[in-house]
Amino acid sequence: MRAKVKTRAFLVGLVVVLACAxxxxxxxxxxxxxxxxxxxxxxxxxREIFTGVRSRFADGTRAVPVVLKGGPVHEVFxxxxxxxxxxxxxxxxxxxxxxxxxxxxxxxxxxxxxxDYVSVTPGAIGYVSRVNDPESVRVVTVSP
Amino acid sequence: MARxxxxxxxxxxxxxxxxxxxxxxIQIHGFATQGFLFSSNNNYLTMQSTxxxxxxxxxxxxxxxxxxxxxxxxxxxHMYQMGQLGGPNVLVDWASGDYKLNDRLGFRAGKIKIxxxxxxxxxxxDSLFLWILLPQCMYGDDNRDFDLAxxxxxxxxxxxxxxxxxxxxxxYVGENRLDANGGYELQLAGYGLSFPTPPSGKIFGGDVRxxxxxxxxxxxASAQSQALDGSGPQGTLHMAPALMLAYYAEWTRGKLHLxxxxxxxxxxxxxxxxxxxxxxxxxxRAWYSMASYRLTKKLQAGGYYSHYVNKAxxxxxxxxxxxxxxxxxxxxxxxxxxxxxxxxxxHGNGLGDYAVANxxxxxPNSNMLAARIGFSF
Numbered sequence: 001m002r003a004k005v006k007t008r009a010f011l012v013g014l015v016v017v018l019a020c021a022x023x024x025x026x027x028x029x030x031x032x033x034x035x036x037x038x039x040x041x042x043x044x045x046x047r048e049i050f051t052g053v054r055s056r057f058a059d060g061t062r063a064v065p066v067v068l069k070g071g072p073v074h075e076v077f078x079x080x081x082x083x084x085x086x087x088x089x090x091x092x093x094x095x096x097x098x099x100x101x102x103x104x105x106x107x108x109x110x111x112x113x114x115x116d117y118v119s120v121t122p123g124a125i126g127y128v129s130r131v132n133d134p135e136s137v138r139v140v141t142v143s144p
Numbered sequence: 145m146a147r148x149x150x151x152x153x154x155x156x157x158x159x160x161x162x163x164x165x166x167x168x169x170i171q172i173h174g175f176a177t178q179g180f181l182f183s184s185n186n187n188y189l190t191m192q193s194t195x196x197x198x199x200x201x202x203x204x205x206x207x208x209x210x211x212x213x214x215x216x217x218x219x220x221x222h223m224y225q226m227g228q229l230g231g232p233n234v235l236v237d238w239a240s241g242d243y244k245l246n247d248r249l250g251f252r253a254g255k256i257k258i259x260x261x262x263x264x265x266x267x268x269x270d271s272l273f274l275w276i277l278l279p280q281c282m283y284g285d286d287n288r289d290f291d292l293a294x295x296x297x298x299x300x301x302x303x304x305x306x307x308x309x310x311x312x313x314x315x316y317v318g319e320n321r322l323d324a325n326g327g328y329e330l331q332l333a334g335y336g337l338s339f340p341t342p343p344s345g346k347i348f349g350g351d352v353r354x355x356x357x358x359x360x361x362x363x364x365a366s367a368q369s370q371a372l373d374g375s376g377p378q379g380t381l382h383m384a385p386a387l388m389l390a391y392y393a394e395w396t397r398g399k400l401h402l403x404x405x406x407x408x409x410x411x412x413x414x415x416x417x418x419x420x421x422x423x424x425x426x427x428x429r430a431w432y433s434m435a436s437y438r439l440t441k442k443l444q445a446g447g448y449y450s451h452y453v454n455k456a457x458x459x460x461x462x463x464x465x466x467x468x469x470x471x472x473x474x475x476x477x478x479x480x481x482x483x484x485x486x487x488x489x490x491h492g493n494g495l496g497d498y499a500v501a502n503x504x505x506x507x508p509n510s511n512m513l514a515a516r517i518g519f520s521f
Contacts, residue, residue, distance in 0.1 A: 053302060053310065053355075055247055062213050070479075083359055085399070085438060087476060091272045094520065097173050098269040099257045100218050100238040103208050104171055 028077045028127040031118050031137040036125075037061065039140050043081065046142055049125060050082050051092060052102050057123070066106045066114055066126040073111065077127045081142065174205040177270045177518035179226075185510035186493055187501040189286055190227030190330070193512065200516075201225045202270065204237060216242045222268065227501065229286055231325045237268070238293055247304075253297040259314040259351040260366045261390040261405050268292060271520035274436050274474045276486040279450035280495045281430035281466060282390075282407050286327030294318035294347050310355045317348040322374070327498070334499055335415055335422075336378050343374025343381050349388075360396040365389070372413065379417040386411035399438035401446070406431040410456070427456040436472075445473045452495055462508040465492040480521050488512040 030046065037059040048054035049063045057063050068074040070086065078089050096102030108114035111128040118124040119136040131139060179200030181193035191197035206220035222237035224230040240254035257265035266272055267283040277285060284291070296318015303311045321344035322328050329342065346369075353364030367390075372383040392405040409428040414421055429452070436446025447470055454464040472486040493506045 048310070053247070053312070054304075055244070084396075085441070087438070087441070087444075088396070090479060094173070095266045095269065095272050097171070097208065098175070098204065098206060098220065098272075099265045100206075100208075100220065100240050100242070100252070101257075101265075103210055103216065104173065 028073055028080070028129060029131055030081075030125065030127050030140045030142060031115065031131060032125045032140055033118055033120075033122050034136065034138045035122060036138050036140070039138055040143055041140050042143050046081050047083065050105075052096055062123045063125055064106075064121055064123040066108060066117060066124055068111065068114060068127070069107045069109050073127065073129045081127075169210050171208045172205065173208075173521060174203070175269065175271055175518060175520040176203040177201070177516055179276065179514065179516040181512060181514050183510050183512040185507035186490075186497045187227075188490075188510070188512060189496050190229050190327075190498050190501045192227070192501070197227065199225060199227050202268070204268075206237075214244050216244075218242070224268075224288075226285060228330065228498075229325055229327060233325070235289055235323075247302055249299065249301045251297065251299055255293055255295050256298055256316065256318075257293055258291070258316065258320075258347075258349070258368070259298075259300075260349065260368055260388075261351075261407065262364075262392045262394055262403060264292060270516065270518050271482065274444050274446050274484070275434075275448070275470070275472050276484050276514040276516045277470075277488070279405075279430075279432040279434070279448060280468065281432060281450045281452035282405060284327065284495065286330075286496065287323065289323035289326055290320055290328065294320040296347075307357060309357045311352060312355065313350065313352050315350040318346075319344055320347050320370075321345075322372075330498060330500060332381065332415075336417060337376055337381065337415060338378060339374045339376040339381075341374070343372050345371035345373055345383065346385070347371070361394070363393045365391050370411075379415060381413060381415055383411060383413040401436045402434070404431070404433040425456040426454050429453055429455055442476045443473065444476075445471075447471045452492075454494060462492045462494070462506070464494050466495040467491040481517075481519055483517045484515065486514040486516075488514065 038057065045054060045058065050065050055063060075086055078084050078086060082089060084092065093104050097104050108117065114126045115128060115137060118126050131137060180198050181188055181191050182196040183193040187193050191199045202224040204220055204222040206218060208216060208218035210216045219239040220237040221234050223234045236255055238255050238257050240252050240256050242250065242252045244250035259265050261282060263278060263283055267278055268288050294316065296316060298314055298316035300314045305311060322342040324342050349366065349368030351364060351366040353362055355362050368388045369385045371385040372381060374381045388407065388409040390405060390407045394403040407430045412423055412425045414423045432448055432450035434446065434448030436444060438444045450468045452466040453459050457464040459465055469489040470486060472484065474482060474484045476482045488511065490510045490512060492508065497506050
C-alpha cells in the first residue's frame, strides 16, 4: 500500500516537472502584416511597441500591436519579450487608458482570430504558437 | 443619485461579463471600488473609522476615440465619497485632445492629468496598485481633484538613446482649483474661511524619466510651480508660486517590484482674516520606500514605509509628522474583480487626521485596518 502511494506520488511529481519543462520550453512566433517591410525586429523595439513607448517600426510605418486575451502563449510572450506578467501588463495599459494617455490594445480570444486580423491589417503585429498558412502573414525574427 | 446611477451602470457592465466596450474605434472603460477603514484611535480621512467605516466609494467611466493614427479624444468622469470629502457630484477627471506627431513629440490639451513623481497621474486608479492607500506623504487621498489634474496643455515624448535606454519627458502649464468638497477646503474652513468660488492658481512643471538599459529600472525627477489665490466673505488666501521637487526610482524584475521617492515642498500660504494676515509656512519633506512580490498569479503582497515631516514647524509635535508602516495583500479573483487588505501602523497625525472628524482631539498614534474591493473593465 505504502509503495503504491509512493509510486503515485512519484508519477504525479514527474508529470508536474514535465509539464513545467514543456511550458518553459514553449516559444511563440511573432507575426506581422505580410506587407511589413522588415522580417526582423530587435528585442527592445518589440518590447517598446507592446508597452506603447514606440508607435512605429524601424521603417517608419505605424505599428498596431494586438494581443491574445490570455492563456499560456500570451504569458510566454509577455514573460519572454515584454518582461511583465499578465497582471502587470494589464495594469500598464489600464494606466494609459485611465490617465488619458492611451487606448487599450486590441485583444483576441483565439490565435486564429488574431492571425485573421494581422493578415488584413497594415502594421499589425502579434504572436501565436504556430502559423498554418505562412503566406497570410509575415513571420519575423527577434534579434537581441 | 448620480453616484448610484454611475455605480449601477458599472455593476451592470461587470455583472454581464462584458469586456471593455469597443464600439468600432471608441473604447469605453470603467471601474468601481468600495473601501472599508477601521482604526484604533483617530478617525482617518474624515471617515468614522474608529467605529469601522464603509464611507468610501469611487467610480469612473472613460470614453476614448482615436480619430486618426495621430489624434485621439477622450473624457473620464469620476465620483468619490470619502467620509466628509467628495460627494454625489460627478467630476470630470480628465477631458483632452491628444495629437502625437511622432514618438518624440506629442501635444495634449484640455483637462489633463499632472505627471509628478511615479504615481501622481494614476493614483486614483485603484486597480493599478497593490496598495489600498498609496503613501499619503505624497499621494494624499483627500485632495486628489486638485493635485491630479489641471486645465491647460502639455508636451510629451521620448528620446531613444539606443543602447543607453530611453528618456521620456512631460512639460505642462495651466491652472487648477481646489475641490470645493476636498481636504484643503475643509482645512480652510477650520480657520473660518469659506470661498464662493474655490481658490485657484497657475501651475506649470515637468517630469523627466530615464528608462535605463537595465531592464525594468527607471529613475527620474519632477518639478512643479503652484500658485493659489482665493477670496471669500471672511478673508483671503494667497500663496506665491511654490516650487515642489520630486526624485524617484523604480525597479521591476520578474515578480519583484521596488520603488522609492523623495519630495520636498516649501510653501507659505498666507491667510488674511479681516485685517490680520496669518502666514502658515510649511517645508514639507517626504519619502517612502516600498517592495512587493507576486506570490502566485492571483496573489500579491508587499509593504512600505512612508515618512513625512514639516520642517518649518516643531517637528517633535505629532501634528507635524507622519510615519506609516504598511503591510498589504491583493487577490485578483479574475481580470475584472479584485480584493485587498492592508494594515497601517501610524505614528504622528500630520496627514489624513482632520480636527473636524476628531472632536475629542487627536492621539499621537493609531493603527488601522483597511479593506477594498474593486471592479475594473
